[in-house]
Structures are given as structure tokens and as C-alpha cells.
Amino acid sequence: MSLRKNLVFTVIAAVSILCGCADKTNNDKNIAVTRDVFAMDTYMNLKAYGKNAEPALEEAEKRIHELENELSATSEQSDIWKINHSSGEETAVSRDTAALIDKALEIGNSTHGALDITIFPVLKEWGFTTEKYHIPDENKLKSLLENVDYRQIKLNDKTVSIPEKSEIDLGALAKGYTGDEIMEVFKSHSIDSAIVSLGGNVQALGSKPDGTNWKVAVRDPFSPENDMCVVEISDKAVITSGNYERFFTGDDGKRYWHIIDPADGYPADNGFVSVTVIGENGLNCDCLSTALFVAGIDGYKDIMMDYPNYDFIFVTDDEKILYTGGIKDKFQNISSMSAEVIDID
Amino acid sequence: MTKSIKLLIAAIALIFIASVIAIILGTKKPDSTCVEVVQNNKIIYRFDLSQEENRTFRVEFADGGWNDIKIENDEISIIDADCPDKTCVKTGVLRSESIPIVCLPHKLVIRFADKENE
Numbered sequence: 001m002s003l004r005k006n007l008v009f010t011v012i013a014a015v016s017i018l019c020g021c022a023d024k025t026n027n028d029k030n031i032a033v034t035r036d037v038f039a040m041d042t043y044m045n046l047k048a049y050g051k052n053a054e055p056a057l058e059e060a061e062k063r064i065h066e067l068e069n070e071l072s073a074t075s076e077q078s079d080i081w082k083i084n085h086s087s088g089e090e091t092a093v094s095r096d097t098a099a100l101i102d103k104a105l106e107i108g109n110s111t112h113g114a115l116d117i118t119i120f121p122v123l124k125e126w127g128f129t130t131e132k133y134h135i136p137d138e139n140k141l142k143s144l145l146e147n148v149d150y151r152q153i154k155l156n157d158k159t160v161s162i163p164e165k166s167e168i169d170l171g172a173l174a175k176g177y178t179g180d181e182i183m184e185v186f187k188s189h190s191i192d193s194a195i196v197s198l199g200g201n202v203q204a205l206g207s208k209p210d211g212t213n214w215k216v217a218v219r220d221p222f223s224p225e226n227d228m229c230v231v232e233i234s235d236k237a238v239i240t241s242g243n244y245e246r247f248f249t250g251d252d253g254k255r256y257w258h259i260i261d262p263a264d265g266y267p268a269d270n271g272f273v274s275v276t277v278i279g280e281n282g283l284n285c286d287c288l289s290t291a292l293f294v295a296g297i298d299g300y301k302d303i304m305m306d307y308p309n310y311d312f313i314f315v316t317d318d319e320k321i322l323y324t325g326g327i328k329d330k331f332q333n334i335s336s337m338s339a340e341v342i343d344i345d
Numbered sequence: 346m347t348k349s350i351k352l353l354i355a356a357i358a359l360i361f362i363a364s365v366i367a368i369i370l371g372t373k374k375p376d377s378t379c380v381e382v383v384q385n386n387k388i389i390y391r392f393d394l395s396q397e398e399n400r401t402f403r404v405e406f407a408d409g410g411w412n413d414i415k416i417e418n419d420e421i422s423i424i425d426a427d428c429p430d431k432t433c434v435k436t437g438v439l440r441s442e443s444i445p446i447v448c449l450p451h452k453l454v455i456r457f458a459d460k461e462n463e
Contacts, residue, residue: 032459036386036452043447043454131430197443217443227441 010145030209037061039068040174042199048186049209051192056189060196065177070094073120074129079160080170084120088164090156096181097159100173101284108150111291111303116150116262118162120169126267128258133248135256141265148262172241176286179203179237183282200240201281204249213330219244220335221274221315229313229321229339232330237282241289242274242315243267259293270296273317278327279310301344302338312342379458380421380439382414384451391458394419410451421455423448 033053037044044064048056071092072078079097093101104117121144125135136144147165154161162168175198183205186194194205195214204214213232220228224244231238246258247267261268275292277285288307292300297316304312304324313327321339323331333339382390382404389404394416401415401424412433413425420438423446433448445456 034459036461038385038449041449043445043449045445045454045456047459145434202443217441219444225437225440225444227443267413 020151033057035061037064039064040072040178040199042175044196044198046182046192046196048191048205049310050191052189052191053194054342056186056191056194061150063181063185067096067174067181070096071100071170071174073167073171076210080168081296083160083162086161086306087316088161090159090161093158093160093165095158096177097170099156100161101153101155101160101176103287104168104170104173105150105155107287107291110306111295112264112299113150113290113304114294114299115287115291116148116170117168117170117172118148118150118153118166119260119262121165121169122148122262122265123169123171123258124167126256126260127248128246131312133250133256135250135252136265145262145265148265165169172290173283173286175199175201176237176239176282179239179282179286193264200245201237201282201286202239203234203237204233209258215268216277218313219274220337222319222337226335228315228333228335228337230332230334231278231313231327233278235345236278236280237285238276238278239282239285239289240274240276241293243293258273260296268294268296270294270298270313271316272296272300273315274315275300276313277310278312279307285310301342305344310341314342377457378419378441381454381456381458383454383456392416392421394421404453405453412448412451412453414455422446424453426451 014084029050032047032049034045034047035057037046046057046060069075069077070079073080075081079093083091104115107115122141123129125136125140125144147163152163179196179198179201182196183203186205192206193209196203202216207213213234215230215232216238217227218229218231218240219242220226221242221244241259243257247255249255257267259268272293275289277289279285288310292303295303300314311324314322319337321333321337322340322342325341328341378394380392380394381388397416399405401413403413405411405413408414410427415422415424422438423433426433426448428448428450433446436446439446439455442457445454447454
């Protein structure tokens with residue numbers, strides 16, 4: 001009889017699992033607490049597990065808004081706005097701003113200028129900051145490019161100066177750093193399982209509560225409403241730069257996207273349509289995804305070699321996926337594109 | 346029937362049910378049909394799309410803004426909104442757990458409900 005009872009119970013349990021849309025009712029180890037944050041011009045979703053999840057999310061949201069206030073290029077209270085309106089004078093900045101500029105200079109050097117945070121005036125000229133898009137005049141671009149050079153930025157502890165006509169923007173780094181900082185907040189609340197998506201940039205703390213890896217989907221740049229592949233991670237960030245994220249179609253029918261090549265001031269069109277970087281440090285992942293997108297098919301291998309602890313997924317403009325061997329067993333292609341492991345030699 | 350035969354039948358029945366469940370779970374695409382419509386962290390609707398009738402309805406906000414949400418053939422989408430960029434409309438129907446429909450100006454999100462929390 002007890003067997004029959006078991007059977008009945010199993011069926012009831014199965015049916016309720018299949019049909020249920022139950023409410024979240026408690027907050028135990030396996031229940032996720034989620035929070036939406038609308039900041040940095042994007043949608044962020046934070047999810048944490050465990051009994052401290054609620055206060056951890058609260059503090060994480062505060063930290064996001066704090067960083068936004070320091071780092072936004074368009075808010076007049078921000079460090080970046082002050083630097084950009086300093087007429088070449090020194091500006092005192094926060095620890096966060098100094099850390100990000102320091103990183104931008106480091107990756108600028110290691111990628112031979114593929115990442116250049118002084119590209120901002122060019123980005124503005126294209127209309128990417130206001131959504132009033134237009135194709136700039138060639139001469140205008142040339143004159144703006146004269147002031148694009150990250151090597152002119154002077155950082156001295158927590159003071160920054162840039163040439164009078166230069167302007168900087170930390171859009172290529174801010175979300176990566178924010179991810180790292182959220183992980184620190186979570187750790188300080190003894191959270192050991194959490195995952196956040198900051199406008200598509202994913203970063204995870206630990207693994208899922210059941211001990212298995214998180215499965216993170218990467219979008220298909222050729223059809224961004226669909227996923228292209230799934231990678232399994234724990235304690236890592238998965239950050240993508242793609243030509244589908246922010247773009248407009250010009251009067252000439254061509255697509256123009258927001259990742260600008262500092263070499264010519266035009267949207268970087270060097271063979272890649274999306275670059276995903278996977279690694280423990282979200283800030284490095286964010287910088288590298290932009291830099292590698294710009295460096296393109298001719299320059300990516302050199303840069304990749306300098307970051308052996310990171311994994312990469314590239315999508316070429318002729319619809320091929322290239323990825324590094326480190327994720328070979330954790331990578332699942334769910335697109336119709338071919339996918340192959342990159343041969344480093 | 347001896348006890349061992351009863352046990353065997355029960356065991357087979359259990360395995361059969363387990364496989365049926367596995368097949369149903371495995372072929373459902375996407376895994377869940379439970380979706381949440383969330384406005385600034387408050388769940389304003391929760392639907393099991395497989396149970397919902399086709400319809401279009403409007404959600405309105407305190408500032409006068411609105412989004413028109415359409416449920417059709419077990420799929421959900423935003424078909425119109427009063428915001429300038431209409432990113433939410435361009436997203437189309439909700440397909441992926443990792444790609445929610447988002448209307449930033451209205452802080453509105455439509456996403457699949459968390460499976461683990463059900």
C-alpha cells in the first residue's frame with residue numbers, strides 16, 4: 001500500500017511541478033531573490049541566494065547608483081563630466097574613477113590603442129550619446145581624431161588631467177567594473193551563490209546553489225533576439241561587445257554601430273561582429289571585448305596571447321564562431337553557424 | 346500477486362512516469378511557460394502562457410505612460426508603447442530566459458519566471 005501511496009504522491013508532485021506558477025514565499029538557501037535595477041542607461045538583473053540575499057541586493061543596488069554618479073559622462077555631478085570640462089586642469093576624482101582610468105591606460109597599452117577612452121567626442125559626433133544619429137562629415141572626423149589619444153591622459157594617484165580639447169568616457173569599462181564591485185558586496189554579505197546580468201554582461205559568484213555551473217547564453221549577433229551558444233561558468237564574468245547592441249541604419253542603407261575604431265573614427269569593421277570574453281575579472285573582460293572587437297581578425301591573436309587565463313568567443317562577419325580551447329567542454333553551439341576551436345599557433 | 350511482482354509493477358510504473366516527465370520537460374520550448382510582468386520590481390502579472398487566452402491589454406503607469414501587451418498562441422510580446430525608442434516592441438516575442446523584454450523608460454520587464462523558485 002505504501003508503494004501505491006508513493007506512486008500517487010509522485011504523480012501529484014509531478015503534476016504540480018509541471019503546472020505550477022507558484023509565488024516566491026521564502027528565502028531559504030535554494031530560493032533566489034532577484035532585483036531589477038535601471039541604471040547606466042541599461043537594464044540590470046541581480047539574483048542572489050541565501051538568507052542574506054535581501055540586504056546584499058539592497059547594498060549592491062546602492063553601489064550601482066554610486067558608481068553611475070561617479071562614472072557617467074553625461075551627468076554634471078560625475079567625475080568624468082568634471083574631467084571633460086576641466087579646460088586641461090587637474091581634477092580630483094574618486095578611487096573608482098582613478099582605478100578605471102588606470103585600467104583604461106593599461107589596456108590601451110596592451111592592445112596598442114584598440115581601446116581608447118578619448119574616442120568620446122567622435123562617439124558624440126555620430127550621435128550615439130543622444131540617439132540623434134548621423135554620418136559625420138569626413139573632415140569633421142579628421143579634426144576630432146587629432147585629439148583622440150589615451151596617452152595624453154595624466155593620472156597621478158587620484159588626480160587626472162587631459163588636454164583641453166579631449167574628452168573621455170568609461171562606457172567600455174564601467175559595467176565590467178560594476179560587476180566586480182557587486183561581487184565584492186555579495187561576498188561581504190557571505191553570499192556564495194549569485195548571478196547578475198548588467199545589460200547582457202553576465203557575472204557569477206560561485207556556482208548554482210546545487211553546485212552545478214551556471215549556464216550563460218550568448219546572443220546571436222545575426223539575430224539578436226536569439227541565443228547563439230551556451231557556456232558553463234562559475235565565479236566568472238561573460239562579457240560581450242557586439243555590433244547589434246547600439247546601431248543605426250544610415251541614409252546609404254548601411255548599418256553603423258557604436259564601437260568606434262580609434263584609427264579612423266568609423267564603426268570598427270575589422271572582421272568581427274561580436275566578441276565575448278570570459279574570465280574572473282569583469283573589468284578586464286569588458287575592456288578586452290571592446291579592444292578585440294576593434295583589433296579584429298588581424299590583431300586578436302596578439303592580444304589574446306597576453307591574457308592566457310581568459311577565454312574568448314568570436315563571431316566573424318562571414319558567420320563563423322571561433323572559441324578558445326579552455327571552454328571546449330563547457331561550450332554548446334545552438335546556432336546554425338559553424339564553431340571551431342581557435343588554433344593559437 | 347506476490348509481493349515481488351507488485352514491487353516490480355510499481356517500479357516499472359515509476360520509471361515510466363519519470364520518463365514521461367523527462368520527455369515533457371525536455372521538449373518544452375522554452376523550459377517554462379510561466380512569465381512575469383514586472384514594473385519597477387513589483388510583479389504586476391504572472392501568467393502561465395499555456396493557459397492564457399489570446400488577447401491584447403494595456404498597462405498604464407502613474408506618469409501617463411503605457412505599453413500594449415499581446416498574448417497570442419502561448420507567446421507574449423509588447424506590440425506598442427508611448428516611449429520614443431520602442432526597444433521593447435522591437436524585441437518581439439519573449440523567446441529566451443536570458444533575453445527579457447525590457448522597456449527602460451517605464452521600468453517594465455517581461456521575463457520567464459524563475460524555474461528554481463517554482
